[in-house]
Amino acid sequence: MTDVVVYGATSGGVCAAVAAARAGASVVLLEPGRHVGGMTSGGLGYTDVGDARVVGGMAGDLRRAVADHYGVPVGRFAGPEPHVAEAIYTRWLEEAGVDVRFGVSLAAASLGPDGAIGSVVLADGSSAGGAVFVDASYEGDLLAAAGVPHAVGREDRSLYGERYAGRQELVPGRHTVPPWISPFSDDGDLLPQLHDRPLAPVGSGDGGVMSYGYRVCLTQAVDRVPFERRDGYDEAYWELGRRIFDRWRRDGVEVRAGQLLGLELNLPNGKCDGNSIGPFSLSVLDGSAWAYPSAGPAERERIRLHHLHHAQDFLWFLSHDAAVPSAVRAELSAWGYAADEFADTGHLPHQLYVREARRMLGEYVLTEHDLLPTPRPQHDVVAMGSYHVDIREVQRTWRWVAEHPQPVGMVFTEGYLSVPVRPYPIPYRSLVPRFADCTNLLVPVCLSASHVAFSSVRMEVQYQLLGHAAGLAAVEAARTGRPVQSVDVSRLQDALRAAGQVLAL
Structure with a gap:
C-alpha cells in the first residue's frame, strides 16, 4: 500500500507530494488532466505574493528556482513563464520519485468502518489505496466523495458574525459597469452575460462563488x-x-x-x-x-x-x-x-481559474475574525497568509431603478471587495476534517474557511505553503498510524521550520 495518495497536481498537490516523498514516504499523485502546477503553470504567471517575508518553505524554494532559471535575484520577476513553472515542478516530482498518474479523474472514495479512506476509485476503473490521502484539487472532489461536510459560496453574515460576508452592496467602482446601461435587448429579452436571478438581500448568503x-x-x-x-x-x-x-x-x-x-x-x-x-x-x-x-x-x-x-x-x-x-x-x-x-x-491555458469551489467544514473554520482587524494567534500554525481579502466579482446582474415616469432597468456588477490584512497564522486544524467525519484526509486547497477568509488564503503561494505542511503531516500520520487529527503538531512545526517555513514574524 502506498503511504500517501495526493489527488490533484495543483501547486498545493505538487508541494504535498514532493514534501512527502522527500521525507521518505511512497507517494502517488493523481491528476485528472495532463499537466502539473494548476494555475501556477496554467496562466497565473504573475504571482500574488502578499508579504514576501512569510513566503518560506517550498514556496520560497520555488521563488529561488525561478530566479536561478533566469539568472536574476529572487523576486526580480513576479512569477515565471507558465512552461518554466511546469518544468520546475516536473523536475521536483521526478527527483523526489513521486509516481505521477495523468488522466485519472475521481469516481468514488471507499471508506472503512473506522472512518478512514481505504482507496479511491478512478473513472477508468482503476483504484489507488493509501494510508493517508491529500485532497489538493481546486474543487474538493475527494473530500466530497469521502462524505466530509463542506460549504459552497457566500454565507450569511449571521453565520460567523462576519462584516464582509454575504451579498455585497451595489456600489460604483472600476469593477462595475458604468451607469444607465439597459439589461434588455431591442426585443425586450435579457442580454447575454448577465445573471438572471433575483438579488438576495445585502449580507445574506446566496451560495455565490467568485467568478x-x-x-x-x-x-x-x-x-x-x-x-x-x-x-x-x-x-x-x-x-x-x-x-x-x-x-x-x-x-x-x-x-x-x-x-x-x-x-x-x-x-x-x-x-x-x-x-x-x-x-x-x-x-x-x-x-x-x-x-x-x-x-x-x-x-x-x-x-x-x-x-x-x-x-x-x-x-x-x-x-x-x-x-x-x-x-x-x-x-x-x-x-x-x-x-x-x-x-x-491551442495556446490557451490548460487550467480554468477556479477561484473557489467547495470549502471543507473541518476541525477549525478560519473566518474573517482570524484575519481582521488584528490576526488571531493559532497554537497550531503551519503557514502564514498575507494576501488581502480579495473577493473578485461574483455576478453581473441588473435591477429596476426608480425613475420618473417609470422604473429603468440598469446593469450592475456585484461582489468585488478588497480589504488589506496583516500576516496571519493558518492553523493545522483548518487542514483536517473533524474526527467523526474522516481520520486520514488532509485538505490544503479547499481548506476549512469561510468565504471571506478563503478569499485571502486562496492564492497560489499560500497553496504551496499549505501543501508543504499537508505533505509532511501526511507522512507523520502514515508513519505513526495516528489519525491526522492526532499528529504531533509541535513535531510537524519543527520539520516545517527546518525546511524554511515561516510560522511567525
Missing part, C-alpha cells in the same frame, strides 16, 4: 499567434460590451486595451499574464460558475468550454469589433498568444 475565467499568456513577439475568430462566435453575446464602450464614449472616458487586460510585460521574455480587470474582462460573470463546484463531469466540461470560448471571443471582439474604439483595436493588434506556451491546448 472564474482564463488567464492568457500574451506577447508582442514577432512569432506571436494571432487571435482568430472561433467557429461558433456569437455576435449577440457581445452586445453588452458594445453598450459599455458606447457609454464610455458618451461620458468622455478614454479606454486602453491595457486597462481591460493588464497589458504589461510582467513576465520574463517579453510576455504578459493577461488579467481580469474592470467591469468587462476575461472573467465570466453570468453566474455559470455557481453551478460548477457540485456539477458532474459533463456539466463541468460545458461550463469550462463556456469560459474558454469567452476568453477566445473576448480577445477577438476587442481586436476586431467596430464598436470597440479604434485605439483599443490598434493596441491589441500588436499582441497575440505566446507561441511557446500551451502548444498542446
Whole structure:
C-alpha cells in the first residue's frame, strides 16, 4: 500500500507530494488532466505574493528556482513563464520519485468502518489505496466523495458574525459597469452575460462563488499567434460590451486595451499574464460558475468550454469589433498568444481559474475574525497568509431603478471587495476534517474557511505553503498510524521550520 495518495497536481498537490516523498514516504499523485502546477503553470504567471517575508518553505524554494532559471535575484520577476513553472515542478516530482498518474479523474472514495479512506476509485476503473490521502484539487472532489461536510459560496453574515460576508452592496467602482446601461435587448429579452436571478438581500448568503475565467499568456513577439475568430462566435453575446464602450464614449472616458487586460510585460521574455480587470474582462460573470463546484463531469466540461470560448471571443471582439474604439483595436493588434506556451491546448491555458469551489467544514473554520482587524494567534500554525481579502466579482446582474415616469432597468456588477490584512497564522486544524467525519484526509486547497477568509488564503503561494505542511503531516500520520487529527503538531512545526517555513514574524 502506498503511504500517501495526493489527488490533484495543483501547486498545493505538487508541494504535498514532493514534501512527502522527500521525507521518505511512497507517494502517488493523481491528476485528472495532463499537466502539473494548476494555475501556477496554467496562466497565473504573475504571482500574488502578499508579504514576501512569510513566503518560506517550498514556496520560497520555488521563488529561488525561478530566479536561478533566469539568472536574476529572487523576486526580480513576479512569477515565471507558465512552461518554466511546469518544468520546475516536473523536475521536483521526478527527483523526489513521486509516481505521477495523468488522466485519472475521481469516481468514488471507499471508506472503512473506522472512518478512514481505504482507496479511491478512478473513472477508468482503476483504484489507488493509501494510508493517508491529500485532497489538493481546486474543487474538493475527494473530500466530497469521502462524505466530509463542506460549504459552497457566500454565507450569511449571521453565520460567523462576519462584516464582509454575504451579498455585497451595489456600489460604483472600476469593477462595475458604468451607469444607465439597459439589461434588455431591442426585443425586450435579457442580454447575454448577465445573471438572471433575483438579488438576495445585502449580507445574506446566496451560495455565490467568485467568478472564474482564463488567464492568457500574451506577447508582442514577432512569432506571436494571432487571435482568430472561433467557429461558433456569437455576435449577440457581445452586445453588452458594445453598450459599455458606447457609454464610455458618451461620458468622455478614454479606454486602453491595457486597462481591460493588464497589458504589461510582467513576465520574463517579453510576455504578459493577461488579467481580469474592470467591469468587462476575461472573467465570466453570468453566474455559470455557481453551478460548477457540485456539477458532474459533463456539466463541468460545458461550463469550462463556456469560459474558454469567452476568453477566445473576448480577445477577438476587442481586436476586431467596430464598436470597440479604434485605439483599443490598434493596441491589441500588436499582441497575440505566446507561441511557446500551451502548444498542446491551442495556446490557451490548460487550467480554468477556479477561484473557489467547495470549502471543507473541518476541525477549525478560519473566518474573517482570524484575519481582521488584528490576526488571531493559532497554537497550531503551519503557514502564514498575507494576501488581502480579495473577493473578485461574483455576478453581473441588473435591477429596476426608480425613475420618473417609470422604473429603468440598469446593469450592475456585484461582489468585488478588497480589504488589506496583516500576516496571519493558518492553523493545522483548518487542514483536517473533524474526527467523526474522516481520520486520514488532509485538505490544503479547499481548506476549512469561510468565504471571506478563503478569499485571502486562496492564492497560489499560500497553496504551496499549505501543501508543504499537508505533505509532511501526511507522512507523520502514515508513519505513526495516528489519525491526522492526532499528529504531533509541535513535531510537524519543527520539520516545517527546518525546511524554511515561516510560522511567525
